[in-house]
Amino acid sequence: MLEIDELEIEKVNQIALNAYKPQWRKLLALSSAVIFSIFVFATRFGLKNSWTSSHPLPILMVTIATLIVVYIGSMLILNLITNIWILHHILKRELERKEFNVNPLHPDRCGGLRSLSDYALKTAYLAAVLGMMVSLIVYQFITRGTGQNYWFIYLIIPIDILLSIVCFFGPLLAAHRGMRKAKEELLREIARQFQADYSQIHASLTGDAETLKQGTEKIKNLRAFYSLTDKFPVWPFDIQTFRRFLLTISAHVFLPVIGILQKLIPLLLKK
Template sequence: MPERVYDKFDYDTHWVSERLERGLWGIENPLILGILKFSMPWNVLALIYSVLFWETLTPVFIYSSAFGLLWVNIAPYLIWYYDERVLPEFFTDLSELLTDEQERADIAKKYNEFFARHRLSVSAFWTVSIASIIYVSEPALTTMGMSGAGSLFLYTTYAYGIYIGAVLGHGFVGPVTTILLIHEITKYDLEIDPLHPDGLGGLSIVGSIAIRTTLLFSSASLFLPLLFYFADSGGTTAVIFGITGIYILTIFLSFLYPTVIVNRRAQRYRDSVLEDLRQQYATVEQQIHTPDKNEISELNKRLELQRVQRNFENYNSVSLYPLQLSILTRLAGSILLPILITIFQIYLSDML
């Protein structure tokens, strides 16, 4: 069987990805497996709660909670996709900037292992953060039936939050992985091709992994309506918005930092190439002005001068900010998603 693109630089596997790779009952689709193996208990619990307390629940709470549950269902797949598709494909495409395959293999192994390694500190941070949000939002939850006979569901809500923080929260190592990965790559001599079809010297692959990371992990913004509901219903806003701000900042940096640092590194490389070409041009031009009765030699010098000038123009005109229109469009989409969800929540709340 031929080696797939995403197999070549896949040196380690996140434990969530590993469980999705195993399959179940003949099912191999990672999205479906993520729901069956990770999310199904929470879906069943949400269904039971909704049936028992339907008359107590408000429409805003229902759809806000549904958005969050939707993310919980797709999150295992998103972790798998970053681990098994985004990273391996990036290292394959990196051949255009970093031609040494062994160097690429070493970097790939390092950051495959970095993402796959479980970090208690990350899980603990998100677990405590989410549990804190639930704690300060208990007044809103008790009005939704989680008191008295329904207090059991308050405890299951804490269990739900602990699951999100301890299991799914570790997926947020992804943005950190991308940031550190691109920082590492800029230490190498990147070979920028001024004639690359992307018009960016081949740097579009950096913009691509940055936006793919941003899109995957910004999907947790589906929880924003629920957080805004908690804040609007008496939750401690300092806690809710403080933790939300940390999340948004991490996602923002996962896109901004890689593109900026690569731009600066590429700019230094181009300045070096342009300076070298300027010196070549000056040398050849000086030779042309030196008396030479050999017409063939004279012609070769003028052709060389044209070649150097053409190379100079090619390098000087290439854009070194690794963004294409398609990348910017997807970035706008990832930014607009939480905004549109918030507007929808405000509009629906006013209607109801």
């Protein structure tokens, strides 16, 4: 047993090493940081009533800070996605090797996988931090009236929302497939038993009334058992966790919506 465990650990380590060995993450993060910094540097001159556009030195400071923050944030997100891929791959391997038992009455209300859903939620929180940074930049463009000149900046918001969705559902996907497969197998097993008992009762319609009554009661219980099993969860998170995830999604659009309202309300009051 020890040799098997060590072999599995070695395989898991190899998966992680293969995932982190390529250097494309650093190059992609650096490229993103440089492109975004150039964009910030070019647009700072067009911002009105901002201390960062009053002198070349503040603009340079903001540009350097943007380069550092975007690089760190990009590396964080890329490493996060890599970790999600590793976790998904490991869970997929384990679910293929072992039988997955659904535990719908587990106290954590997540089928016994609360730790996995908590991890997924935390990854979504990290993605939301990047989304809030982007939304703050968009808010500045909206409130200073330069949003129409740089409309393409708005495209980053749906990309960040998609990233949050991937960060949340990515770690849960393998577990979801395992839970769904286990549930379907249970339902098929109950359905086969129901069909067998129903056929037996149908064949003995002219037989003893007590036997017919017992058989009818059994298939009623099987039908109720099928309905109960059909309610088993197939995602390892509860409603409360999903609500928190939706709040992280709203963080991407909160500031831009506030900026739009600040622009629209004075126009509506003038009418």
